[in-house]
Amino acid sequence: MTFNYRLPVNIIFGCGTAAQAGAVTRPYGTKALIVTGTSSAKRSGLYEKVRGSLEEAGVNSLLFDRVTQNPLTTTAMEGAEAAKASGCDVVVAIGGGSIMDCAKAIAFLAVTDGDINDYIFDRKTSDKALPLVLIPTTCGTGSEGNGIAVLTNPETGDKKSLRGEAVIAKASIVDPECMMTMPPKVLAAVGFDAFCHCMEAYTARKAQPITDAMALYAMELIAEVLPELYRGSRDVEKWEKLSVASTIGGMVISQAGVTLAHGMEHPVSGLRDVVHGQGLAALTPVIVEASWRGDEEKFARISRILGGETAADCTRRVRALLEEIDLNVTLSRLGITEGDVAWMAENCMKVSAGPVANNPVTFTQDEIAEIYRKAL
Amino acid sequence: MTFNYRLPVNIIFGCGTAAQAGAVTRPYGTKALIVTGTSSAKRSGLYEKVRGSLEEAGVNSLLFDRVTQNPLTTTAMEGAEAAKASGCDVVVAIGGGSIMDCAKAIAFLAVTDGDINDYIFDRKTSDKALPLVLIPTTCGTGSEGNGIAVLTNPETGDKKSLRGEAVIAKASIVDPECMMTMPPKVLAAVGFDAFCHCMEAYTARKAQPITDAMALYAMELIAEVLPELYRGSRDVEKWEKLSVASTIGGMVISQAGVTLAHGMEHPVSGLRDVVHGQGLAALTPVIVEASWRGDEEKFARISRILGGETAADCTRRVRALLEEIDLNVTLSRLGITEGDVAWMAENCMKVSAGPVANNPVTFTQDEIAEIYRKAL
Secondary structure (H helix, E strand, O other): OOOOOOOOEEEEOOOOOHHHHHHHHHHHHHEEEEEEEEHHHHHHHHHHHHHHHHHHHOOOEEEEEOOOOOOEEHHHHHHHHHHHOOOOOEEEEOOOHHHHHHHHHHHHHHOOOOOHHHHHHOOOOOOOOOEEEEEEOOOOOOHHOEEEEEEEEOOOOOOOEOOOOHHHEEEEEEEEHHHHOOOOHHHOOOOOOOHHHHHHHHHHHEEEEEEEEHHHHHHHHHHHHHHHHHOOOHHHHHHHHHHHHHHHHHHHHHHHHOOHHHHHHHHHHHHHOHHHHHHHHHHHHHHHHHHHHHHHHHHHHHHHHHOOOOOHHHHHHHHHHHHOOOOOOOHHHHHOOOHHHHHHHHHHHHHHHHHHHHHOOOOOHHHHHHHHHHHH | OEEEEEOOOOOEEEEOHHHHHHHHHHHHHHEEEEEEEEOOOOOOOOHHHHHHHHHOOEEEEEEEEEOOOOOOHHHHHHHHHHHHHHOOOOEEEEEHHHHHHHHHHHHOOOOOOOOOHHHHOOOOOOOOOEEEEEEEOOOOOOHOOEEEEEEOOOOOOOOOEEOOOHHHHEEEEOOOHHHHOOOOOHHHHHHHHHHHHHHHHHHHOOOOHHHHHHHHHHHHHHHHHHHHHHOOOOOHHHHHHHHHHHHHHOOOOOOOOOOHHHHHHHHHHHOOOOOOHHHHHHHHHHHHHHHHHOHHHHHHHHHOOOOOOOOOHHHHHHHHHHHHHOOOOHHHOOOOOOOHHHHHHHHHHHHOOHHHOOOOEEEEEEEEEHHHHHHO
């Protein structure tokens, strides 16, 4: 066993901590680009709260609110231009994974010349970015716990991650109260994404004891609270559990990586702008069924966390969890057709070589195409 | 629940990784002060291996080999003088907790003016130190996983920690092969220290989910392998498990803190130069018995890890673990007398206010004196 564990996150966790945004940001700059989506952070009042807190701490801000689901490399470039033009020295994100990931890329591009695709495909490297403060409003992506930013190139459809310590947030403010405004349908998708992060990191070839410990614990938390929260529970302690589990999910994939479900989902949402968590829900049971023999001990442990017993039982248990949160979807229902399979399988080998190799069972392009077909 | 998780460690783990010392150190400097104890790193050949690896990577070195068990503030000052006089720009430690802790203080003092005791007692602060590379040779202290350096002031007997991100190693090379030369008696003491780190962090008032996850996992590993390793097993996989568990123990106390056993042990070894793990072994069962009602759920979980069932059973289970590794000692057998109790109880309130407050049950000075008496 050899591994490297290196993850300089700074997680500030707790109900009400969003109000500390100003004090947390101030050590890193005096002019913030606040990155949000087109509406929800404003509707919920969180944007105003954070903006006010920054102002009180002596941090001016400029709003960049053009980030959409499955954020585009081109949007990140626009944001970086805005940051540069107005002399922003820190980037504050308020939102879900798309927004945090785009904010990371904006912070990176604001001090890095050239084409972001070169950095995404490792043709160039840089270890610089504006300091980042992230305030997640969904508990799923875990982007607040790592140096990963997934972006889609609108020209090629390539959905792939920019990675590096430069885009690990100087501080992430994880305030469970900010999550409680999520609609149930969003919660189901992001909650399952968090579960997948933990399950994939735990069964990854690059898994290591420290991430195993965290992933197991977080899967237990998610299995315990997600269905109840989906049914509308306002129990703060349960929201805290899901929030911390989601952050842990982000942390573990940063060290152990994701595996095939994430690897195969990126072509799906890169091609058809599918909701990431729904794409995962369509693919994961089929992939678990094809992969559990690659690590029976670990899949058995996941199965037990979900109320099952054996590795062979794991697929059924994952489906049962999906049923409980009304997320038992197929790729067809998400708008994917048989005609998309060949492109997705080929694109998966291109953008997800790492995750494909990190899966406990390694599949060829043809086998991956077959998995897509089974998930239709 | 509110917490901050911030721990920028960089753990390079695996058999044979000590040979990477040069490559790992080179980014941080070109002249290293190598800190060791008086003999064992030289006897085992590890010192020569590391020195050679540094040289090959273009890092000159100077040896400082005067560190003893329960390292003294005065030794750290000597080491810092040596580092300054010879222009060292990086500190490399090879050894157990005493050596790593002393190396941390040396790195700190090499760039910090004034009396180290002011920093230990929080009368002054500084966030600077020379970069540190730590190579542990015992699996117990976990010093490689945190920014804590425990030192003893020979004038006052105060044994207390210097803390801060400045003394978190830039890289820690955890090579299980370096542990395998430990004599069984040393292994028992350091292995139990590691278990206490996890147990204390897990039951601490400052416990948080991320450290709970790691502490539980590491306790399982230690309970699984420590007795067998003590009996002489050379199974590399088991040594790996203990080594990683020990590093995790260091990580979790850095965020959640230690509690009463560590808090009460420091006066013991500060006064009589007792082996830390033996002092813990004498105190821990008495403290668990006095504390388990403070968190029945968590002590029950520890009990189950040790083969028991309930929180009430935890003390007996801890004693059973100690029996298995021939560490069921008393303070009397370690040279402590009834006449020492009053000083130790008073000193505990002075040097261990944090750990005392972090225990699931809070005890007065008189009650702490009574616990010392029960452990005699």
